[in-house]
Amino acid sequence: MSSLLVPARGWFRAPSGHERTWIGLALCWCLVLTLMMPFWHFRGKQNSRGEAYLVTPAGFQARVDKFIAATKVGEQNGIPVVSPAPGGDAYVLARMWSWSPILKLRQGETYRVHLSSLDLQHGFSLQPLNMNFQVMPGYDHVLTLTPTSKGTFTIVCNEFCGIGHSTMIGKIIVE
Amino acid sequence: MSSIVQTLADGTKRLVNPGRVCATTGLSVCSTAQRFIKLNAVAAVVFLLVGGVAALLLALTRWQTVHLLNAEWFYRIVTLHGLNMLIFWILFMEVAILYFTCTTPLNSKLFSKGVAWTSFGMMLTGAVMVDVVIFKGQGDVMMTSYLPLLAHPAFYFGIILVAVGTLIGVFNFFATLYIARRDKTYEGSMPLVTFGALAAAIIAVVTLLHGAIVMIPTFSYSMGWTPQPDPMWYRLIWWGLGHQSQQVNVCAMVACWYFLASVTTGARPLNEAVCRTAFVLYVLFINLASAHHLLVDPGIGATWKIWNTSYAMYLAVLASMIHGFTVPASVEVAMREKGYVRGLFGWLTSAPWGNPGFSGFFLSLVIFGFGGGITGVTLGTQQINIIAHNTLRIPGHFHVTVVGGTTLAFMALAYYVIPLIFEKDFIGRKFARVQPYLFGGGITMLAIGMSFAGSMGVPRRSWDIDIAGVYGPAAHLMLGLVGIGGIIAFTGLLIFVLLCVGTLLFGASTEGRAMTDWGVAKSVTGAPTAQLGEHDHSATKGTFVLTLIFLTCFAVYYFANWKALADVWPVR
Numbered sequence: 001m002s003s004l005l006v007p008a009r010g011w012f013r014a015p016s017g018h019e020r021t022w023i024g025l026a027l028c029w030c031l032v033l034t035l036m037m038p039f040w041h042f043r044g045k046q047n048s049r050g051e052a053y054l055v056t057p058a059g060f061q062a063r064v065d066k067f068i069a070a071t072k073v074g075e076q077n078g079i080p081v082v083s084p085a086p087g088g089d090a091y092v093l094a095r096m097w098s099w100s101p102i103l104k105l106r107q108g109e110t111y112r113v114h115l116s117s118l119d120l121q122h123g124f125s126l127q128p129l130n131m132n133f134q135v136m137p138g139y140d141h142v143l144t145l146t147p148t149s150k151g152t153f154t155i156v157c158n159e160f161c162g163i164g165h166s167t168m169i170g171k172i173i174v175e
Numbered sequence: 176m177s178s179i180v181q182t183l184a185d186g187t188k189r190l191v192n193p194g195r196v197c198a199t200t201g202l203s204v205c206s207t208a209q210r211f212i213k214l215n216a217v218a219a220v221v222f223l224l225v226g227g228v229a230a231l232l233l234a235l236t237r238w239q240t241v242h243l244l245n246a247e248w249f250y251r252i253v254t255l256h257g258l259n260m261l262i263f264w265i266l267f268m269e270v271a272i273l274y275f276t277c278t279t280p281l282n283s284k285l286f287s288k289g290v291a292w293t294s295f296g297m298m299l300t301g302a303v304m305v306d307v308v309i310f311k312g313q314g315d316v317m318m319t320s321y322l323p324l325l326a327h328p329a330f331y332f333g334i335i336l337v338a339v340g341t342l343i344g345v346f347n348f349f350a351t352l353y354i355a356r357r358d359k360t361y362e363g364s365m366p367l368v369t370f371g372a373l374a375a376a377i378i379a380v381v382t383l384l385h386g387a388i389v390m391i392p393t394f395s396y397s398m399g400w401t402p403q404p405d406p407m408w409y410r411l412i413w414w415g416l417g418h419q420s421q422q423v424n425v426c427a428m429v430a431c432w433y434f435l436a437s438v439t440t441g442a443r444p445l446n447e448a449v450c451r452t453a454f455v456l457y458v459l460f461i462n463l464a465s466a467h468h469l470l471v472d473p474g475i476g477a478t479w480k481i482w483n484t485s486y487a488m489y490l491a492v493l494a495s496m497i498h499g500f501t502v503p504a505s506v507e508v509a510m511r512e513k514g515y516v517r518g519l520f521g522w523l524t525s526a527p528w529g530n531p532g533f534s535g536f537f538l539s540l541v542i543f544g545f546g547g548g549i550t551g552v553t554l555g556t557q558q559i560n561i562i563a564h565n566t567l568r569i570p571g572h573f574h575v576t577v578v579g580g581t582t583l584a585f586m587a588l589a590y591y592v593i594p595l596i597f598e599k600d601f602i603g604r605k606f607a608r609v610q611p612y613l614f615g616g617g618i619t620m621l622a623i624g625m626s627f628a629g630s631m632g633v634p635r636r637s638w639d640i641d642i643a644g645v646y647g648p649a650a651h652l653m654l655g656l657v658g659i660g661g662i663i664a665f666t667g668l669l670i671f672v673l674l675c676v677g678t679l680l681f682g683a684s685t686e687g688r689a690m691t692d693w694g695v696a697k698s699v700t701g702a703p704t705a706q707l708g709e710h711d712h713s714a715t716k717g718t719f720v721l722t723l724i725f726l727t728c729f730a731v732y733y734f735a736n737w738k739a740l741a742d743v744w745p746v747r
């Protein structure tokens with residue numbers, strides 16, 4: 001009888017044979033998939049907890065300005081370079097179409113990096129590591145980040161934010 | 176019109192409603208349903224062509240060496256492509272499928288012509304409105320239209336029209352199920368294909384309600400009537416629409432698989448209870464899934480993310496894995512009963528691969544399972560999403576679900592819908608036989624290119640990657656694969672559209688006769704006639720081996736991604 005026809009009476013019966021074995025296997029695999037996430041949450045080092053606070057764009061801008069004034073160590077192409085205190089707060093502000101300031105971090109130290117946007121949504125994509133986080137206007141998104149490798153890393157915007165989207169490039173330096 | 180009494184293969188008689196009896200299948204076809212299946216399918220193919228031309232332009236722009244469009248037109252065309260493909264082509268086709276599955280298999284007539292007109296009119300008006308806004312450059316906001324990006328109000332109004340129009344079509348489906356049951360046009364349980372469509376329709380209602388909840392305040396804001404909705408709230412509800420609608424597509428695609436397996440190889444569901452339970456799992460567990468688009472978003476806690484990511488334990492994934500077994504297993508049993516019993520895979524190698532209905536469906540099954548399923552679960556894992564979010568890995572994933580899977584299954588379906596419903600035999604049959612391979616092969620190549628480029632950090636929806644100065648030759652090579660795969664897939668798409676349109680205009684009529692056979696599996700002479708049961712282990716051993724290979728690939732890919740994640744900076 002085909003799948004287009006009414007099934008014969010008594011069609012409701014338990015699976016058997018390979019079908020039953022497969023369902024059992026698939027169910028076990030789904031259990032593995034499910035348990036991996038809480039396992040990594042407690043044991044793994046990379047987690048996105050979504051820690052965030054409401055903030056107005058003007059409020060965030062003011063905090064970033066204060067942060068830059070306190071930690072500025074230089075400038076590159078008109079963008080301030082800052083060196084935040086290990087263990088402390090660091091800010092990156094996204095707007096159409098730039099990231100500011102440039103963070104200078106120390107390898108192995110942990111920072112609370114605050115991300116927010118003045119205008120549209122943006123995407124914080126750290127290359128070449130390929131770590132990606134959403135940046136929202138109105139939300140102060142806090143990443144507790146520990147750079148474990150040295151070098152210059154590029155922030156690429158990966159949420160569409162208008163015509164200049166692909167030119168929105170920022171920088172993080174780890175030494 | 177008078178009723179006809181029809182005699183089924185097993186000798187039972189049943190009453191046929193006004194319409195005609197199909198000379199190929201012996202099933203009844205309601206003439207109103209037939210008209211609206213035609214209208215919706217034609218509209219679907221037109222939007223597929225619009226989206227297809229856009230696709231070619233995009234592929235040739237992302238191929239960094241060619242870099243065809245300028246930035247403005249690239250973003251405009253991404254918006255056009257997303258909406259015409261994912262929303263218009265798919266929804267029109269799904270309404271056509273709903274109208275078919277609630278009438279012919281149930282031997283019923285369509286509930287209402289007026290309702291069907293209203294639905295079609297609203298959907299078409301809305302879709303045209305959206306496209307006009309996009310071409311006028313007033314809707315460069317991507318199909319997701321994330322606030323605070325803002326399009327012309329007609330953009331949102333058009334989408335609302337399409338959504339409400341579709342809901343009205345879905346209502347017509349439910350009402351038809353009701354009158355069929357009331358008038359006892361069939362006895363017992365509804366056929367499996369209709370049951371699958373019912374699951375799709377139920378999810379569609381939940382989905383489209385989310386669409387209304389998010390689009391109406393946004394429309395009102397764009398008119399200046401109300402303040403701007405919160406962008407995070409918008410993302411949450413929008414994905415209630417955006418993700419769940421993908422499950423509608425999965426349901427519709429699986430229903431197509433069962434249908435095509437039956438008509439091309441004579442397969443019957445091994446265990447109806449298992450297949451139906453799997454559809455019920457989709458309905459019950461998918462409504463939480465919007466989470467996996469928000470895994471690296473602020474303001475949403477880890478507990479919420481983990482719980483919703485697994486849809487409370489991946490039971491919708493289980494459902495797909497069940498269908499991934501039952502569909503090929505039913506083909507294997509049918510082929511073995513026809514006498515193709517050699518070895519593990521003799522049934523598969525002897526299958527009617529020259530029949531585009533079969534090859535399209537089976538490629539869709541393989542591409543969806545091995546490509547879409549494995550990548551989808553992996554990318555949608557809460558923490559792994561950190562190394563995937565908004566990179567090209569994401570379009571790499573969904574071009575092997577909704578394109579290599581659903582779209583290819585719908586194309587395969589068309590090779591039967593046009594002869595059976597439009598009553599036209601296909602022209603260009605040689606081209607039709609290679610079309611599924613071109614389209615499936617091209618899309619697979621495109622998706623592989625996207626996935627690897629994405630693993631190297633290449634962002635999606637980005638006009639140019641060279642400005643960043645961090646992507647090397649390997650990433651550029653992968654984007655070349657996107658370009659070439661895109662050209663091949665577009666060729667397959669164009670052949671499909673030309674064949675469909677050509678057949679409607681010039682195809683020989685099949686009125687009153689059976690359609691010209693594409694080549695279905697025939698019994699080997701002297702084959703044993705006994706039916707094989709599902710408890711018979713030798714009957715499904717080939718499929719079982721295939722599913723074990725699948726599970727191995729899945730595990731390898733999944734854990735390789737955990738390894739890749741462990742290599743990036745610690746973050747909380």
Ligand code: HEM
Nearest residue numbers: 230233234257260261317318578582635636637661664665
């Ligand atoms: C010839 C076949 C196709 C080709 C060559 C193709 C190619 C592409 C390319 C190059 C992109 C842009 C990726 C980016 O830069 O982010 C894209 C995006 C997309 N495609 Fe396709 N595609 C095809 C068919 C389809 C079909 C049939 C569907 C749906 C049923 C579809 C759905 C989408 C969606 C939803 C997007 C994302 C748009 C966005 O980011 O807003 N595509 N496609």
Ligand SMILES: [Cu+2]
Nearest residue numbers: 122157161168
């Ligand atoms: Cu941006």
Ligand SMILES: [Cu+2]
Nearest residue numbers: 157159161165
């Ligand atoms: Cu951007």
